[in-house]
Amino acid sequence: MSKLQYYTEEGYNNLKNKLHDLKGKGRADIARQIAEARDKGDLSENAEYDAAKDAQGLMEMEISKLEELVANARILDESTIDTSKVSLLSKVKIKNKKNGAMMAYTLVSEEEADLKQGKISVNSPFGKGLFGKKVGETAQIQAPAGMVEVEVLEISR
Numbered sequence: 001m002s003k004l005q006y007y008t009e010e011g012y013n014n015l016k017n018k019l020h021d022l023k024g025k026g027r028a029d030i031a032r033q034i035a036e037a038r039d040k041g042d043l044s045e046n047a048e049y050d051a052a053k054d055a056q057g058l059m060e061m062e063i064s065k066l067e068e069l070v071a072n073a074r075i076l077d078e079s080t081i082d083t084s085k086v087s088l089l090s091k092v093k094i095k096n097k098k099n100g101a102m103m104a105y106t107l108v109s110e111e112e113a114d115l116k117q118g119k120i121s122v123n124s125p126f127g128k129g130l131f132g133k134k135v136g137e138t139a140q141i142q143a144p145a146g147m148v149e150v151e152v153l154e155i156s157r
Helices: 007-036 049-073 124-129
Strands: 005-007 073-075 089-097 101-109 119-121 137-141 146-155
Touching: 005 007, 007 049, 007 073, 049 073, 049 124, 101 124, 119 124, 124 146
Parallel strands: 005 073, 101 119
Antiparallel strands: 089 101, 089 146, 137 146
């Protein structure tokens, strides 16, 4: 049994839209590719047909994964977030104690993580290190470049 995943409303809608697109347009495109490859003759030596069937299998696997995610998804009400400590959907401002660099992140589910938008997964090293910390507390995080020590400066929604 899969565990529940919590999403913002935007993240949940993105999941549903991606699933809808794959089930509709994605399946139609693959079916067209298979039909075109089939029309080219002998299927036993048809690399295009094999590639299209492989692509179909990968897409069906992706659809299955998304269906499971949507079925186990729960939308978090951002107005109920406890800002006394770092939790899911918290916006956290931190300071690297070694070099003084300031960073701001929002902790989100793995599927919503996007570093370019400042969204990090709660399952990432930084997410795990910050989770449950309060303003003023220090977190020691094992990053790929080594141990990083950060101070939590601010927590908001």
